[in-house]
Amino acid sequence: xxxxxxxxxxNCLIKLRDDPKRRRDKVYIGCGAGFGGDRPLAALxxxxxxxxxxxxxxxxxxxxxLADRYQIKSSGGDGYDSQISSWMNMLLPLAFERGTCIITxxxxxxxxxxxxxxxxxxxxxxLDVSVAVAHEVSVTNLGSGFSPTKVYITEGLDMKFGxxxxxxxxxxxxxxxxxxxxxxxxxx
Numbered sequence: 001x002x003x004x005x006x007x008x009x010x011n012c013l014i015k016l017r018d019d020p021k022r023r024r025d026k027v028y029i030g031c032g033a034g035f036g037g038d039r040p041l042a043a044l045x046x047x048x049x050x051x052x053x054x055x056x057x058x059x060x061x062x063x064x065x066l067a068d069r070y071q072i073k074s075s076g077g078d079g080y081d082s083q084i085s086s087w088m089n090m091l092l093p094l095a096f097e098r099g100t101c102i103i104t105x106x107x108x109x110x111x112x113x114x115x116x117x118x119x120x121x122x123x124x125x126x127l128d129v130s131v132a133v134a135h136e137v138s139v140t141n142l143g144s145g146f147s148p149t150k151v152y153i154t155e156g157l158d159m160k161f162g163x164x165x166x167x168x169x170x171x172x173x174x175x176x177x178x179x180x181x182x183x184x185x186x187x188x
Contacts, residue, residue: 024054032091033058033104036065040087047094056095058087058104069108079110080117088121096127107133 030053032043038060047056060081073079081087084106095102107114115131122129 027055028053029055029057031057031059033060033087035062036060036081036083040083040090043087044090044094047091047098047100051098053098053100055101055103056091058102058106061105061108066108069110073109078113080108080114081106084114084117085121088118089125092118092122092125092127092129096122096129 028050030046030050032038032046033040038058043056043058047053060083065081069079069081087104087106088102091102094100111133115133118131119129122131
């Protein structure tokens with residue numbers, strides 16, 4: 001499959017780290033949320049209880065949640081989860097202190113807006129973090145060929161729908177590898 005103009009194809013080739021000292025025998029992954037209306041206190045308790053937690057996953061997106069975020073964004077609102085501020089204000093300080101990477105899909109229809117919001121919150125908390133984003137690209141030219149990693153919105157028609165299919169596992173894997181490189185400098 002050849003990439004269209006402006007898009008990338010990701011191949012998730014798994015390689016062992018060059019530095020054997022950076023490899024781990026165990027990786028601790030915890031799930032702090034299972035749906036968009038979940039409570040952040042459960043994630044905080046998990047983070048407090050499991051000191052060696054490497055990754056905290058906040059699964060906050062499903063088809064219905066994505067459709068809601070799409071409608072809100074189409075009406076001029078934020079396309080990301082409205083609770084991202086409360087979650088990050090609660091979780092970032094301890095996650096940063098422990099070196100725990102937070103993985104979430106709270107960005108929904110606006111992952112770059114969510115990234116900016118998290119960076120603003122981190123700055124307000126006095127934390128110097130890195131926030132990586134794996135997302136699709138919004139396009140309006142349907143003649144360029146269909147790609148399942150893009151969002152298609154029909155222009156010029158009075159339709160209130162969008163198509164969104166995510167295939168971001170390979171880019172997410174690459175970001176996690178990058179995180180582990182950045183982790184030694186105390187960044188998230």
